Amino acid sequence: MIFGDIAQAIGNTPLVGLPRLSPDGYHLYLKLEGQNPTGSVKDRVAKYLIEEAERYGLLSPGQRVLEPTSGNTGIGLAAICQVKGYPLTCVMPENTSEERKQLLTMFGVEIVHSPATEGSNGAVRMAQQLAADDPSVYMPFQYGNAANSLAHYETTGPEIIADLPDVTAFVAGLGTGGTVTGVGRRLKAWNPDVKIYAAEPEYGDLVYGLRNLDEGYVPEVLDQDVLDSRIKVDSLRALEWTRRLASEEGIFAGVSTGASLAVAARVCGRLPEGAKIVALSPDGGWKYLSTGAYAPGDVKEIASAISGTLWA
Amino acid sequence: MPVVRIPSVLRKHTGGEAKITADGTSVREVFDSLTTAHPGLADNLFDDDGLRGFINVYVDDEDIRYVSGLDTPVEDGSEIAIMPAVAGGASSPQRVGR
Numbered sequence: 001m002i003f004g005d006i007a008q009a010i011g012n013t014p015l016v017g018l019p020r021l022s023p024d025g026y027h028l029y030l031k032l033e034g035q036n037p038t039g040s041v042k043d044r045v046a047k048y049l050i051e052e053a054e055r056y057g058l059l060s061p062g063q064r065v066l067e068p069t070s071g072n073t074g075i076g077l078a079a080i081c082q083v084k085g086y087p088l089t090c091v092m093p094e095n096t097s098e099e100r101k102q103l104l105t106m107f108g109v110e111i112v113h114s115p116a117t118e119g120s121n122g123a124v125r126m127a128q129q130l131a132a133d134d135p136s137v138y139m140p141f142q143y144g145n146a147a148n149s150l151a152h153y154e155t156t157g158p159e160i161i162a163d164l165p166d167v168t169a170f171v172a173g174l175g176t177g178g179t180v181t182g183v184g185r186r187l188k189a190w191n192p193d194v195k196i197y198a199a200e201p202e203y204g205d206l207v208y209g210l211r212n213l214d215e216g217y218v219p220e221v222l223d224q225d226v227l228d229s230r231i232k233v234d235s236l237r238a239l240e241w242t243r244r245l246a247s248e249e250g251i252f253a254g255v256s257t258g259a260s261l262a263v264a265a266r267v268c269g270r271l272p273e274g275a276k277i278v279a280l281s282p283d284g285g286w287k288y289l290s291t292g293a294y295a296p297g298d299v300k301e302i303a304s305a306i307s308g309t310l311w312a
Numbered sequence: 313m314p315v316v317r318i319p320s321v322l323r324k325h326t327g328g329e330a331k332i333t334a335d336g337t338s339v340r341e342v343f344d345s346l347t348t349a350h351p352g353l354a355d356n357l358f359d360d361d362g363l364r365g366f367i368n369v370y371v372d373d374e375d376i377r378y379v380s381g382l383d384t385p386v387e388d389g390s391e392i393a394i395m396p397a398v399a400g401g402a403s404s405p406q407r408v409g410r
Contacts, residue, residue: 200368200375202395230368230375232393 007083010036010043011155015163015278020248021261026268027276028261029164030245031156034253034284038075041156041282045178046076048151049140050084059138064089066137068120068127070096070104072283073142078107089137091127093119097290143176143219152182160278161190168275169195171264172282173256174230177222179280184226195228195271199263201256202234203307231266233259236303239293241265242285246294254288257281314342314386317393318353325352339369340382342392357394366397 003009013035018028033041053059065081067074070092081088090104094113104111112130114122131139142148160167160183170187172179177198184196224230235255242258245251260279268275285294291306313333318326326332334349336342347354357367362382369376370393376384386392 202393224377227378229378232370232373232375232395 005083006037007047007080010047012159015160016249016251018245018249018261021244021265023265023268025273026271027274028264029276029278030249030251030253030257030261031160031278031280032251032253033280033282036076038072038079039283039286040072040076041179041280042072042076043079044151044155045142045148046073046080048147048154049077049142049145050080050086052145052147052150053138053140059086061085062087064137066091066127066131066139067141068092068114068123069142070100070120070123072287074104074109075100075107077140078104078109081109082107089130091123091130093123099287099290142178143221145221148176148178148221149182149185149223152179153186154182156280157183157186157190160187164276164278166276167191167194167278168271169197169264169267169277170280171197171199171260171267171277172280173260174198174200174222175256176219179282181221181223181226183280185223188226195267196226197263197267198227198230199256199259200230200232201238201259202232229267231263233262234303235307236300237262239299239303242293243299246285251281252285253281254283254285255293256283313388314390314392316342316346317391319395321396322353322356322394325356326350337385337387338382339371339376339384339386339392342386343382368395368397369393370395 014032016030016032018030022028036043050059059065062085064087065077066089067077068091070090074090078088087110089110089112091112091114093116095116101111112126114126127139131137156179160170167187170183172183174180180196180198187194187196238255238259240258241261242253242255245253245258245261264277264279268277271277292302293306295302313335316332316334318330318332323330332346334342334345336345343357347357358364363369371379371384371386372391376382
């Protein structure tokens, strides 16, 4: 495969069977989004956020892009903006890991720090303020931007159908909701009997402790009606499946992948025998090595030690 | 009896307790017992339309929206988890004005 530049090399990721992890009578497959150019599913989203903005005239040549993110979306946007000539500002809490700051800086991203004590909500507030104060910047805002799920409706979903036309069910993690919404709508348009399951990470008390129930948040991108079930997975279970994936199937993935596999295995019991279940692996494990998630030792102790930072 | 897990933001209404057993054969019945014993929880869990939108309730890890809502059956030993809606992990926004 040859491509003109990196932006064109996004997508068409491998769909890999997991014969050793599949429960008897069922077939699990994993879509390896870590194979995208910057190493995550967010390359698809970043490309659509920028190209949809271009298409609708929201973004002009050389205009600055601003997004609150220190994670995969920021890295994906950094690469896309670099090759398309848009300067990028990412707003992130000042305690963001050094490896991410270095990666983004290398891509030429301007980093604006929000107070660590305000967490990521502080980053969102600051980004919204900066965007309001400076009309010359464009903020794609993946949580509320339909281009997010459209990326999956137009690329991820059709790839799964092409590779596995008789897919029975699809599982992905719940972050912005873009993946389950876009892929879910596409698969159900193809075959209304396809089941869509969301794996919801169960965060540690550290994360929930910051949440005020009056200020709950359901991302606009998420279409709750496309889901057949939403199942929460704690850090321990996610970590156990992530480690099994490495030791039994030779695949090194991030911890969200383990959460989706746990759900995929759980829902087999409610699907007909012979069912083919696709789980989506959003990224590889590399960016999470420093969390200790893959360190040798007792998985229960590791899970409880890192449950506050694992999903960040 | 079923066990209800209380999120940290609501523990001020339960005297700091994180896990509370309460009687009932459905989520609705259990919540009735729970709010009778801890009246401060009622306004935090329900508004005029029922369960508040930013709260997710799980029975043995399954979101009750996709089972039978408040009529979702529970058994002895079932775990009912009340959790604030959170998106996108620790790097997510709580509320976004749009």
